[in-house]
Amino acid sequence: MQKVTSASHELVELFPRGRSDNFLARSGWRRLGEYRFLIRQLVRINFNTEFKRSFIGLSWLLILPLLSVAIWILLNGAGIVDPGATAVPYPAYVLLSTSIWGFFADIYKNSSNLVTNYGRMLIMTPFPYGVLLAEQVVVHLIRFSIPFGLNLIVLLFFGVEFTWWALLFPLSLIPLLLLGLAIGLIVALLRIVAVDLSKLADEGIRLLMFLTPIVYTPKIELGWLSELVKINPLTYLVSFSRDLLTEGTFYAPVTYLAVSGFSLVFFALAVRIYAKSQPRILERLIAA
Amino acid sequence: MEKTPLISVRGLSKKFSRDIKYNMYYGLLDVVSGRKAANSSPERPALRKHEFWALDNIDLDLYSGEILSVVGANGSGKTTLMRLLSNVYPRDHGTIMGREGLRITAVFALNAGMQSLYTGRENIYIKGAMYGMNKEEIDRQLEFIDDFSELGKRLDTPFGNYSSGMKARLSYAIALATEPDVFIIDEALAVGDSAFKAKCFDNLREFVTHPAKGVIFVSNHINKVMKIATRTLVMREGQLIYNSTDIKEALEFYLNNSSDLLGSQKQQRKLKKIRDYEF
Numbered sequence: 001m002q003k004v005t006s007a008s009h010e011l012v013e014l015f016p017r018g019r020s021d022n023f024l025a026r027s028g029w030r031r032l033g034e035y036r037f038l039i040r041q042l043v044r045i046n047f048n049t050e051f052k053r054s055f056i057g058l059s060w061l062l063i064l065p066l067l068s069v070a071i072w073i074l075l076n077g078a079g080i081v082d083p084g085a086t087a088v089p090y091p092a093y094v095l096l097s098t099s100i101w102g103f104f105a106d107i108y109k110n111s112s113n114l115v116t117n118y119g120r121m122l123i124m125t126p127f128p129y130g131v132l133l134a135e136q137v138v139v140h141l142i143r144f145s146i147p148f149g150l151n152l153i154v155l156l157f158f159g160v161e162f163t164w165w166a167l168l169f170p171l172s173l174i175p176l177l178l179l180g181l182a183i184g185l186i187v188a189l190l191r192i193v194a195v196d197l198s199k200l201a202d203e204g205i206r207l208l209m210f211l212t213p214i215v216y217t218p219k220i221e222l223g224w225l226s227e228l229v230k231i232n233p234l235t236y237l238v239s240f241s242r243d244l245l246t247e248g249t250f251y252a253p254v255t256y257l258a259v260s261g262f263s264l265v266f267f268a269l270a271v272r273i274y275a276k277s278q279p280r281i282l283e284r285l286i287a288a
Numbered sequence: 289m290e291k292t293p294l295i296s297v298r299g300l301s302k303k304f305s306r307d308i309k310y311n312m313y314y315g316l317l318d319v320v321s322g323r324k325a326a327n328s329s330p331e332r333p334a335l336r337k338h339e340f341w342a343l344d345n346i347d348l349d350l351y352s353g354e355i356l357s358v359v360g361a362n363g364s365g366k367t368t369l370m371r372l373l374s375n376v377y378p379r380d381h382g383t384i385m386g387r388e389g390l391r392i393t394a395v396f397a398l399n400a401g402m403q404s405l406y407t408g409r410e411n412i413y414i415k416g417a418m419y420g421m422n423k424e425e426i427d428r429q430l431e432f433i434d435d436f437s438e439l440g441k442r443l444d445t446p447f448g449n450y451s452s453g454m455k456a457r458l459s460y461a462i463a464l465a466t467e468p469d470v471f472i473i474d475e476a477l478a479v480g481d482s483a484f485k486a487k488c489f490d491n492l493r494e495f496v497t498h499p500a501k502g503v504i505f506v507s508n509h510i511n512k513v514m515k516i517a518t519r520t521l522v523m524r525e526g527q528l529i530y531n532s533t534d535i536k537e538a539l540e541f542y543l544n545n546s547s548d549l550l551g552s553q554k555q556q557r558k559l560k561k562i563r564d565y566e567f
Contacts, residue, residue, distance in 0.1 A: 011296055011385040014392075015375045038417035045403055045414065052405050124400030125418045126376050193315030277319040279378040283304070284315040 035131045042135040047142075058146070065102070065147045069095045069154075072215060086217050088246050092158035096246065097214040099144070099151050100238050103173055104180045107140045108205055111184025112198070115278070116191050119285045129278050133185075133271075137177070155246070163248030172241040175260035179237065182263065182270035189274060192281050212238055218251070233259040293349040294390060294470055294502045295373065300382035301332055302343040302368055302526075310338040332381040342368045344526040346382070350470065353496045355503040357513045357535075359542045360523030361549035366506045369523070370394055370474045373504070386470075387500070393419060393468035395476040398459035404448025408439055408458050411447045415459070419466045429465035436461040436491075453481045460488060464495075471495065474506040489516050510539060510561045536562055 032039075051057040072094040086093040111133070118132055155162075183201070190198040212234045213220070220226065229235050240256040243249045250256070305311040314336065335341070343365050350356055358366050371377045373384065374394035386392075401418050402411050412433055416426040434443060437457040447455065460476070477488055492503050493516070507513055513520060513535060520538035522530035524545060532538040539562050543555050550558070 010388065011293070012388045014295070014384045014386040014390060015379075034422065035417075035420070037413075037422045038420075041414045041417045045406075049403070049405060121401050121418075123371070123376055124396045125415075126374065127418055127420065189319050190316075193312045193319060195312070273319065273322070276322050279376075280318040281315060283377045284311055 032128070032130050032134060035128065038127060038131055039134050039138065042131070043138050043142075046135065046139045061143060061146045062150050065095070065099060065151070068098055072098070085219065088155070088160050089158045092155050092160055092246075093217075093242075094215055095151055095154055096242055097238065099148055100173070100176070100241055101209055101212065101214050103140075103144050104176045104234065104237070105205060105209070106143065107136070107177055107180035108184045108187075110136050110140060111181050112187035112191065112201070114185070114188040115281055115285065116188070119192070119282055123282055123285070129275065133181070137181070140177075160246050162245065165248040166245045169241060169245045172244050175256075175263040176234075176237045176241070178267035179233075179263040182267040185270045185274040189277050189281050192284055208232065208234060211235075214238065233262070237263075291351045291353075292387075293351050294387055294500060295348070295350040296385040297346055297348040297373070298383050298385075299332075300343055300346040300348070300369075300372060300384065301341060301380050302365075302372060302377065303333070303335060303339045303380050304342045304368075305336075305338045306340060307338040310336075314339075341526045343372065346528055348521070348528065350502045350504060352500050352502055353518075355492060355496055355505055355516050355518045357505045357507060357517035357520045358523060359506075359508055359513060359520060359539065361508075361546045363525075364523040365526040366523055367396070367474055368526075370396070370472050370504065370506060373470075374472060390470060391466070391468045392470045392472065393463055393466045394472035394474065395460070395463045396474045398456050398463075398476045402447055402455070402459060404446065406447055407445060408437075408443040408447055408450070411458065412462055415462045416465065419463070421466060426465075433458070433461040433465050436464065453484060457484050464491070469500055470502050470504065472504045472506075477507070477512065485512075492516060510558050511565070513539060514562070514565045536565070 047058075051060070054060065056063075069091060073091045076090050076094075088096075114129075114132055114136070122129075183205070187198050187201045190201065211225070211228050211232045213229060216222075218229065218235060218239050220229075222229075236252050236256045236259050239251040240253070243251040305314055332345075346369060348369075358369070360366050368377065371394075372379050374392050376394075401415055403414055406414065412430065413423070413426055416429070421429075437443070437454075437460075439454060439458060442450070442454065443458075447458070450458070456477070463471075471492070473492075477485055489512075492505075495501055496503055496518075505513075505516060517535050519531070519533045520535050520542075521528055522538055522542040522545070529545065530538055530541045532541075540559065543550070543559050543562070546555065
């Protein structure tokens, strides 16, 4: 570190290179602890701002997934979609699959809007980006667990019998969370400097849902579409978690582990790229 | 005896792009190439197409006990300089040195981060946390904030219902409660009633009497600068063009050198304000 002595006091470089860059890598988690209080405040704001002026408030967290399930049941009843053979009743299958998909898609959506939503606040009152990342994950987990509790009841109602393996279900979702965060963090940067690419990414994620066995099963025969479903990594992340919960079986465990490993590496890389680029992106935000 | 600077800035430079598309393109290049936050090479980087120096080789020292005012026409680089001093923007070249552990609190917009659906008291905890304080620290400062903001019972009503003056009082008090060594105020005292402004000025004057404390005050309001500054810097097009402890002289220099940017009528009106000002 460069030092200059002036009179009796020693001056040091105030913002040395790399200190803010590697927030998570270096002093990271300890500093995150210092900001625990801010994370709690931001989580509270996140929930309250959305529901404070709504009469039915948090009930929305239960109503929205039920509505989407109802639509799929109607489509199924009308014979528009032929899902292929499912081990559990179709509505239960869709309910669970859409909520697992939502677990991925929502964290993508939230983290990909990190700079757009919080950038101006960070320019006015700078705090470490890790705080926002932690807040997003906490909010996401709460938002997922509430309707998911309801889902479990519906699954029981449809006659799904859980095994002890079902207890591992939450852990099996971690790779999905990491992958969603990783793609989201990269797209968060692109939203400021490459708007077209970020729009493509949004559409890509939407398209991916149809290439993932959510409303149909992995066994479905759809010609070339089946090939795309097979090479889609999300097929394995979603199907593994779903089968673990409903049947207590492992869907393509080796591929699942490989995709999980990839997600972890991609996440570490994305955090690094994000950390390095955030200051450069924030200055573009105000100038744009 | 020579005084010791709290902050010492040398050769500080920052470039921006005038063109939105190029701005995005360079941003993308930075992400892809992984350009570091500060340029480590001894040479200043070259300007690319459509770029300009928003800060051009700035040398600046802030000493203990000073209320340093920075004036300059819009777009002269005042806020950019403050953003670099508070580590919001990475620098392109130069050094920012300071005493070890120096705590800098910068206020760019008083209401930034404040939540209108929450009460004033809840906002103290929210904004305090954003400044990096934990609950215990905020608890300790609560009485001071309550006292300084003079909100009384209204502290427990929604922030969104406050008048702009009340908002300013609360936000300013929270920033002050972070107990900074260097307090940067960027146009943030443009709002609020005159009694509150006078209180803030008294407070700032008292603040710098403590050892190792300094204030940087960005404002183009002639009266405010005359009232409070102990030294004035004049900026123009990214450069520091004047530095004087004679505030009147510095402000006159600023106005005489900004007629093309201010318009001559405004310039004359402001010059008259300086001449008529009584300390």
